Amino acid sequence: MEYPGLQHARYSETSSNHDYSESRGSIIDHHLSPGENNLSHSPSSSQHWVNSPQSVSANPSPLSSSYPTDDLCDRIMLNRILNDYMEDIYPMVPVVHRPSFRQDLSRNKDIYSKDFLGLVISLCAVTVGIMPSRFEEYRAAESPIRFSTRTEMVNYCYQKLMELRGHNYFDEINLQKWAASYLMSIASFQVGQQNRARMIEVEHTQLARLLDIHQISSYEGLNCIETQLRKKAFWLMWYIYV
């Protein structure tokens, strides 16, 4: 069933046209291809990443570098939170392809891709939203997280996510945008922001519909990674439907 006007306002499924010097390509290459990243934007080349399914990083980059997530937390803490997402939450909420995500993160893709930055912020929000015990650990860390409550941090993540959006944010859609909204909806719900969660849910529901993740015929031409991710996204949406 097509919604009125949908065919006329067909959304482009390509990478977002941001000010960043992001490499152009299909949605597949945009956020999942392991070889797609532009290394010239990496502030650090001294990182060492453990190539295990569970870990995000073992030796994060120096704090002296500047990252777009620095206002949220330092890079060591960011990697720790994302590592906790991989270990604790990913099995139930698998919205990333682990090797690709790990590689994108190691190459600091968030510096030049707003969509990847949005995904990272949302992953932090959902980890803190779901795991109160982890948040307490972040508070007790040697370099503690600056937020005093989970709600405060999730609210900040939401605000930051909204500020990333330009006027043409919805002109081009992809699974990463769906994931950012989906995660932020969960995070909001987990900290008691039900009204906001419900409104964001409408947004990611619409994105899922526009991406046709429920129609296997729409998967034609997608690579194996994107296909797997979209199928998982479909079932995550199905849970909500039931």
Added chain:
Amino acid sequence: MQNLRKERLAYLDEIILSTLNLEELMPLEVDDEMILENSVLPQPGQEISLTTGFNVHSRLFWAALKSTHPGKFPDAEIKACSCIRASDPFLQLSHLQGRLHELKYILDDVPAPLRQWAIAESDDVSWLSNTAPEHRTILKSQFASMRANIHVTHLWLQSITYDQIDNIVLNKLNNLSPSSNPPITIPRAKLTWSEREDICRQLLHILSGIPAINLEANGHHLVSISFLSLSMTSIFFVAYILNSKST
């Protein structure tokens, strides 16, 4: 089921739902590391992928709405969509009983690490034989989280299906005659009591057998349920004991 108040926009509608091939939408049961851009490698050895757990959970939600094996579990959905069932409580009851039957047995064949009675600290780690020792702890923890997710969802779906059956029996069927409909068993509330009791017992077992950190990973629903169920189960058993003593 969950969206009873109809205050939320639905992701799918009945027409789309009826045309979907859900089996085709099941993710491949391999870990991400096996999926490359243009090829998919087999899951190594006896390893069970995290996606297997994800799919088991997905099939629960599938079975809650419609049969995962239409030939094996025939029920009213084959004959009538939800619009027709909404106006015919007998058809709806038959449909719900079909869903309940499938849900009840759907986890019988799941891999050992995902079974309800799996022991977190089991010595049997054959399914982890190819996993590096430093990752075994993490994997076992991840499977514990998925186990909680799967089995609490399993019980929750059965519980709300019983709620719907009770609602039909109590509010819609009392004054109707089933003579013009296919013969079905109309349960009485007291007859579902033992099933509900069994759900409570299983829930208590799950919650007590899985570490808190793995319950927490499933969100505050489960944490709330764990507290609520413990207190409710206590109330239940107190009431049960008092009732036994008075009769």
